[in-house]
Amino acid sequence: xxxxxxxxxxxxxxxxxxxxxxxKTEEDYFKPIFAGYEWTKEWIRKPENKPDVVxxxxxxxxxxxxMNLIPTFAxxxxxxxxxxDEGWGPRPVPVVKNDADFAWHIAQSLIIDEFDMTIINxxxxxxxxxxxxxxxxxxxxxxxxKVVPIAVNVVTxxxxxxERCWKLGEAIARAVADYPEDLKVQIWGTGGMSHQLQGPRAxxxxxxxxxxxxxxxxxxxxxxxxxxxxxxxxxxxxxxxxMVMWLxxxxxxxxxxxxxxxxxxxxxxxxxxxxxVLENA
Amino acid sequence: xxxxxxxxxxxxxxxxxxxxxxxKTEEDYFKPIFAGYEWTKEWIRKPENKPDVVxxxxxxxxxxxxMNLIPTFAxxxxxxxxxxDEGWGPRPVPVVKNDADFAWHIAQSLIIDEFDMTIINxxxxxxxxxxxxxxxxxxxxxxxxKVVPIAVNVVTxxxxxxERCWKLGEAIARAVADYPEDLKVQIWGTGGMSHQLQGPRAxxxxxxxxxxxxxxxxxxxxxxxxxxxxxxxxxxxxxxxxMVMWLxxxxxxxxxxxxxxxxxxxxxxxxxxxxxVLENA
Amino acid sequence: xxxxxxxYMSEFDDIPGxxxxxxxxxxxxxxxxxxxxxxxxxxxxxxxxxxEAAYLADWKLTDAQKEAVLARDYNRLLxxxxxxxxxxKLFSTDGQSxxxxxxxxxxxxxxxxxAMMMAGGRSPDGVRSIREGT
Amino acid sequence: xxxxxxxYMSEFDDIPGxxxxxxxxxxxxxxxxxxxxxxxxxxxxxxxxxxEAAYLADWKLTDAQKEAVLARDYNRLLxxxxxxxxxxKLFSTDGQSxxxxxxxxxxxxxxxxxAMMMAGGRSPDGVRSIREGT
Ligand SMILES: [Fe+3]
Ligand SMILES: [Fe+3]
Numbered sequence: 001x002x003x004x005x006x007x008x009x010x011x012x013x014x015x016x017x018x019x020x021x022x023x024k025t026e027e028d029y030f031k032p033i034f035a036g037y038e039w040t041k042e043w044i045r046k047p048e049n050k051p052d053v054v055x056x057x058x059x060x061x062x063x064x065x066x067m068n069l070i071p072t073f074a075x076x077x078x079x080x081x082x083x084x085d086e087g088w089g090p091r092p093v094p095v096v097k098n099d100a101d102f103a104w105h106i107a108q109s110l111i112i113d114e115f116d117m118t119i120i121n122x123x124x125x126x127x128x129x130x131x132x133x134x135x136x137x138x139x140x141x142x143x144x145x146k147v148v149p150i151a152v153n154v155v156t157x158x159x160x161x162x163e164r165c166w167k168l169g170e171a172i173a174r175a176v177a178d179y180p181e182d183l184k185v186q187i188w189g190t191g192g193m194s195h196q197l198q199g200p201r202a203x204x205x206x207x208x209x210x211x212x213x214x215x216x217x218x219x220x221x222x223x224x225x226x227x228x229x230x231x232x233x234x235x236x237x238x239x240x241x242x243m244v245m246w247l248x249x250x251x252x253x254x255x256x257x258x259x260x261x262x263x264x265x266x267x268x269x270x271x272x273x274x275x276x277v278l279e280n281a
Numbered sequence: 282x283x284x285x286x287x288x289x290x291x292x293x294x295x296x297x298x299x300x301x302x303x304x305k306t307e308e309d310y311f312k313p314i315f316a317g318y319e320w321t322k323e324w325i326r327k328p329e330n331k332p333d334v335v336x337x338x339x340x341x342x343x344x345x346x347x348m349n350l351i352p353t354f355a356x357x358x359x360x361x362x363x364x365x366d367e368g369w370g371p372r373p374v375p376v377v378k379n380d381a382d383f384a385w386h387i388a389q390s391l392i393i394d395e396f397d398m399t400i401i402n403x404x405x406x407x408x409x410x411x412x413x414x415x416x417x418x419x420x421x422x423x424x425x426x427k428v429v430p431i432a433v434n435v436v437t438x439x440x441x442x443x444e445r446c447w448k449l450g451e452a453i454a455r456a457v458a459d460y461p462e463d464l465k466v467q468i469w470g471t472g473g474m475s476h477q478l479q480g481p482r483a484x485x486x487x488x489x490x491x492x493x494x495x496x497x498x499x500x501x502x503x504x505x506x507x508x509x510x511x512x513x514x515x516x517x518x519x520x521x522x523x524m525v526m527w528l529x530x531x532x533x534x535x536x537x538x539x540x541x542x543x544x545x546x547x548x549x550x551x552x553x554x555x556x557x558v559l560e561n562a
Numbered sequence: 563x564x565x566x567x568x569x570y571m572s573e574f575d576d577i578p579g580x581x582x583x584x585x586x587x588x589x590x591x592x593x594x595x596x597x598x599x600x601x602x603x604x605x606x607x608x609x610x611x612x613x614e615a616a617y618l619a620d621w622k623l624t625d626a627q628k629e630a631v632l633a634r635d636y637n638r639l640l641x642x643x644x645x646x647x648x649x650x651k652l653f654s655t656d657g658q659s660x661x662x663x664x665x666x667x668x669x670x671x672x673x674x675x676x677a678m679m680m681a682g683g684r685s686p687d688g689v690r691s692i693r694e695g696t
Numbered sequence: 697x698x699x700x701x702x703x704y705m706s707e708f709d710d711i712p713g714x715x716x717x718x719x720x721x722x723x724x725x726x727x728x729x730x731x732x733x734x735x736x737x738x739x740x741x742x743x744x745x746x747x748e749a750a751y752l753a754d755w756k757l758t759d760a761q762k763e764a765v766l767a768r769d770y771n772r773l774l775x776x777x778x779x780x781x782x783x784x785k786l787f788s789t790d791g792q793s794x795x796x797x798x799x800x801x802x803x804x805x806x807x808x809x810x811a812m813m814m815a816g817g818r819s820p821d822g823v824r825s826i827r828e829g830t
Contacts, residue, residue, distance in 0.1 A: 032735030061781040070400040116397035119351040201713030205817025267813035368654030481579030486683025548679040
């Protein structure tokens with residue numbers, strides 16, 4: 001039976017990918033950013049922790065999807081996904097391999113469970129998906145895990161509510177538990193934390209709010225479900241809404257969780273970088 | 282305020298479109314098929330009945346969507362939609378004009394209401410959408426109503442359950458009631474009734490089952506919500522599952538309804554043709 | 563509310579003479595069905611009609627799928643992951659109607675099939691379940 | 697559970713210096729954003745760099761949108777329906793980073809903007825709500 005062994009959240013700031021791809025991780029600006037991933041890199045490498053598959057929740061940033069196609073929740077079921085060309089050529093990272101049997105299983109289970117998924121069989125994946133892989137695994141010749149991509153619309157409003165995302169997480173947990181093969185699965189929620197990439201208010205960072213959010217992933221997760229879009233917008237900037245994707249991860253873990261590791265750093269590009277590792281208590 | 286004034290269901294058999302496009306409606310085979318639409322054509326023409334907009338629930342038959350993109354629920358928000366080329370050239374029918382303000386409103390309301398819609402801004406529409414328009418309005422130079430297309434996956438399993446479809450209908454009703462403009466709206470559910478287009482069992486028709494389904498749209502609609510996919514498959518053929526789209530229409534009407542008109546005829550091509558007109562009692 | 567996938571799917575193979583288009587079939591038939599979709603473009607239909615085998619060479623179909631396409635063996639195509647709405651692009655390109663193409667899967671002549679439909683269609687009695695024989 | 701669309705959207709315009717990418721803006725910016733997407737292809741980037749105005753002529757942008765694109769006036773582009781992730785294809789083609797492009801919207805020099813970020817970023821105090829001034 002497949003088991004959900006841990007949940008990881010991390011920002012997916014494009015600049016992190018740039019620093020890795022261009023060998024700048026030792027520069028002063030980047031050192032503290034990457035220092036916070038060292039614990040996780042070591043932890044995830046250990047055989048008892050390394051997942052076979054990661055269910056990677058991210059958002060597409062106008063790369064695979066454009067104004068002609070806006071799926072609220074999409075699940076990638078293709079065998080593999082190429083890194084997208086976001087305007088400066090594709091990132092020099094390995095192709096992302098799916099566990100397609102498992103992905104189709106998840107897709108089926110979610111639809112039976114009344115989630116109105118869109119199944120995608122051909123797409124490129126942008127920094128939202130590849131940067132977290134780079135942060136956790138560096139620059140391998142091939143990614144050491146299979147990846148099931150779940151893409152969430154957090155660009156065009158209305159985006160799905162935190163509550164709906166939490167419920168999707170719960171349904172993903174049921175789908176994993178229902179998979180007959182022996183598989184070690186992690187779920188990653190990506191994006192956030194506070195940032196605003198537009199307008200005169202750009203550069204907004206709300207450390208207090210972010211830290212409370214990180215605290216409450218263990219201390220009071222139920223509070224997080226009911227945070228409305230307008231609160232993310234006002235308090236954490238127009239792009240802080242990406243944190244609803246962390247709630248899919250947290251909803252999938254269910255019950256009480258233990259915080260194994262936390263990393264928070266300002267700034268990474270325009271963003272308050274957040275990263276946390278959780279496992280069921 | 283927008284008002285949902287009536288619900289219509291009808292099969293969308295391609296052959297009905299062919300007969301209209303090629304002027305064969307007076308032939309012996311087609312006469313009884315089209316006779317059953319006369320009542321509705323007259324009724325819908327009257328100013329008190331004619332809607333401004335039809336929310337048209339249909340399924341795409343591998344025309345706009347292919348194996349690369351399978352949205353469970355998609356809503357068309359573009360200004361207009363061209364008839365698709367399904368292998369014998371596009372049907373010679375008018376372009377389908379949307380009420381895009383209204384469509385975007387519905388899309389927004391449904392997403393806020395926890396339906397995971399996929400918004401589509403560019404698509405061609407196939408016989409599933411254009412045949413019902415032809416059956417109701419004949420061959421005008423322009424369609425006399427605006428159309429909001431809602432496309433449901435009933436091709437690749439799992440398809441959404443009847444229960445989920447019913448709830449989507451209820452949410453559509455809330456969205457309509459929430460629209461500030463004065464608009465007369467109908468909702469149409471299309472597809473069905475019993476038919477099987479594949480394998481040695483092709484040609485299956487279950488008149489008894491179909492008639493009971495038609496009866497219970499007024500007599501016992503709650504029973505219909507819980508019909509499982511496997512029952513549609515066994516009892517009404519592999520393509521009878523299209524009837525879940527009728528439940529979106531019925532769910533939107535809510536409460537008690539009155540049957541204004543019914544038409545049932547076997548065969549239309551491989552299909553038991555069904556058509557019903559309902560209004561709130 | 564939650565149901566397992568295998569519970570949901572369990573009875574789909576118990577229907578006589580029917581291939582439910584499950585995700586397993588969808589995956590198996592991916593390139594077959596994408597090939598069919600290509601026939602929605604008039605220029606592709608022309609190339610296809612000019613030389614079917616040459617046209618097929620551009621597509622990653624299995625040999626069995628290619629043979630069945632060339633033979634218009636629709637039951638076989640269903641077994642190999644084809645879906646009827648995709649296959650419809652193929653028989654429409656041939657100028658066939660749904661009734662004509664569908665009848666070829668039943669072992670009946672098109673006239674007999676039409677006559678059956680005119681008489682009310684195939685009864686569900688006896689073809690609801692392989693297991694139950696109902 | 698049901699909330700009206702206007703209730704949900706009501707406060708989105710109350711945030712200082714922020715344009716929430718609502719469906720209204722998505723519709724207004726449709727062609728602007730689709731033009732940006734076209735720059736994901738290297739061959740299009742080349743044509744664009746060779747002659748920006750000629751490239752734009754193929755797209756149904758309004759004159760105001762075209763002017764703002766040529767001027768790289770990102771605040772104006774947001775007002776005209778642009779979205780930052782689409783506009784990113786434009787400034788990436790220019791070889792600009794997110795920090796460089798985003799800083800141009802703040803009225804600060806890129807150095808001052810970077811310094812603000814290094815010091816912890818812009819405080820939310822006073823820029824949460826136009827109405828409340830908080
Ligand atoms: Fe992001
Ligand atoms: Fe149909």
